[in-house]
Amino acid sequence: MNTAATGTATVFGAVHLGYIVIETNRFADWRRFGTDAIGMHHDSVSRDLMRFRLDGQECRFLLRRGPAEDVVATGWHIDDHASFEEIEARIRAHNVPVVRGSDEEAALRGVERLLRFPGPKGITQEIYTTPLTSPEPLRMLASGFVTGDSGMGHIALTSTKPTQIRGYFNTVFDARLTDCIDETISGVKLKIRFLRVNERHHSIAVAATRGLPIDPIRTRVQHLNIQAATLDDVAQSYQRVHELGFDMALSVGRHTNDKELSYYALTPSGFEWEVGWNPIVIDETTWEPTTHQGISVWGHLPVGRTIVDKLAQFRAGARSLAHPENTVPDLSGAGIADR
Numbered sequence: 206m207n208t209a210a211t212g213t214a215t216v217f218g219a220v221h222l223g224y225i226v227i228e229t230n231r232f233a234d235w236r237r238f239g240t241d242a243i244g245m246h247h248d249s250v251s252r253d254l255m256r257f258r259l260d261g262q263e264c265r266f267l268l269r270r271g272p273a274e275d276v277v278a279t280g281w282h283i284d285d286h287a288s289f290e291e292i293e294a295r296i297r298a299h300n301v302p303v304v305r306g307s308d309e310e311a312a313l314r315g316v317e318r319l320l321r322f323p324g325p326k327g328i329t330q331e332i333y334t335t336p337l338t339s340p341e342p343l344r345m346l347a348s349g350f351v352t353g354d355s356g357m358g359h360i361a362l363t364s365t366k367p368t369q370i371r372g373y374f375n376t377v378f379d380a381r382l383t384d385c386i387d388e389t390i391s392g393v394k395l396k397i398r399f400l401r402v403n404e405r406h407h408s409i410a411v412a413a414t415r416g417l418p419i420d421p422i423r424t425r426v427q428h429l430n431i432q433a434a435t436l437d438d439v440a441q442s443y444q445r446v447h448e449l450g451f452d453m454a455l456s457v458g459r460h461t462n463d464k465e466l467s468y469y470a471l472t473p474s475g476f477e478w479e480v481g482w483n484p485i486v487i488d489e490t491t492w493e494p495t496t497h498q499g500i501s502v503w504g505h506l507p508v509g510r511t512i513v514d515k516l517a518q519f520r521a522g523a524r525s526l527a528h529p530e531n532t533v534p535d536l537s538g539a540g541i542a543d544r
Contacts, residue, residue, distance in 0.1 A: 214291050216292055217378070217380075217381065218284075218402075218403050220282075220283060220288070220403060221281065221357075221402070222280075222281060223262075223336060223356065224266065224267060224280035224316075224357070225265070225266050225279055226267045226279075226280070226314075227268045227269075227275070227474065228270075228271035228272070228273035231274070231473040231474065232255065234473035235268055235472075236255065238473055238478075239266070241445065241449055242442065242451055243347070243442055243445075243480060245257040245265075245347065245350075247344075253269060256313075256315075258339065258345075259350040259431060260350060261339060262337070263315025263336070264314050274474035274475055275424045275426070276328060276429070278328060278330070278331055279328060279331065279360060280314055280316070280319065280331040280332070280333060281330065281331065283332050283333065289332060289334050292332055292377060292378070296322050296536065300535055301322055301536055302323070303320050303321070304320070305319075306318070306321055306331065314331070314333070315336055315339075316335060317334070317335040319332065320333075323533045324533065325531065325532045325533060325537070326425045326531065326532075327425060330377070346441070347433060347434070349433075349435075349438070350431055351433070351434060355405035356405055357431060359405065359407050359408045359430045360408070360428075361412065361428045361430070363421065363427050364420065364530060365413065365420050366530050366532050367396070367411045371398060372537040372538065374400055376536045381402075382400060383401045383406055384399050384462050385398050385496040385497070386461065386498075387497070387499075388499055388500045393414055394414065395414060395415065396412070396415055397411065397412040398410070398411045398412075404489075405486070405487070406465075406484050406487055424475055424476040427477060429479065431479070432484065433480055438480075439467065439468065439482045442480050443480070451470055452470070452471035453469070453471065455469040455477075455507060455508065456504055457505075458503055460501055460505075461497040461500060461501060463485055465482065466483060468505075469505070
């Protein structure tokens with residue numbers, strides 16, 4: 206890699222989804238959901254802060270008290286200082302503000318230092334190089350989760366401006382298009398683009414309606430994904446979600462593109478949480494983007510959806526027409542050929 210921070214060196218492969226920051230007032234429900242249903246390790250920091258772990262890293266999910274009921278920041282682990290400085294140089298070159306996080310903020314996220322800058326849909330993007338590990342043994346119902354070189358999972362967004370979202374992550378992280386899915390849900394035609402920044406099939410998914418540019422999802426993210434270590438972990442957490450009374454969004458199924466077997470539960474904040482197993486790993490020497498028809502080979506059937514849920518989505522879509530989506534134009538305006 207060219208180590209000069211000139212805006213021309215590639216950072217693809219050096220970027221990994223590292224942590225998620227969620228703002229919520231539903232701490233008791235989130236603790237039950239994260240520990241008793243999904244099976245993660247929980248740490249109580251204070252009355253207004255708690256964390257979940259998936260592995261040795263001190264923090265994978267930071268929950269802070271507040272009204273958003275949504276994801277408010279994503280943290281990206283950057284492998285080396287040269288790549289970190291390259292990303293910072295790109296952002297500053299586009300005249301986008303970069304803010305250094307405080308020591309307290311870095312400690313809460315389990316990292317040595319961090320930079321933050323604006324991201325699409327109001328989700329702050331944060332980058333760091335050195336995660337801190339915890340000496341405390343994991344206490345969790347799951348046998349383990351897959352993180353490492355692939356990162357901790359992925360985020361999925363709905364957008365009225367998918368080309369600009371793709372342009373943003375290409376400008377900042379050299380994201381590559383893995384593939385697309387065409388799907389029709391409740392009569393609405395969707396195109397979903399899957400973007401990768403490392404060997405994981407995708408770290409970002411962007412879904413958009415065809416025709417009328419509306420966003421039917423209230424929250425900034427449509428879902429988060431984590432990857433379970435074993436098939437038994439998926440099945441057992443699926444059973445726990447049901448037994449504890451949390452709502453299920455989609456039943457167990459297997460995706461057409463990344464072949465991941467998964468289910469989607471509804472979080473206490475209203476966005477979805479996917480627990481998956483065994484997705485394919487991309488071979489950069491042979492991979493070519495393609496378009497799949499339909500999101501699932503089998504399964505992933507809606508669970509418990511009512512006309513009230515559909516009306517809520519229509520209302521969210523109508524509201525999105527009155528509130529233009531922020532894609533951080535200075536970073537997303539480079540232009541990526543759509544497909």
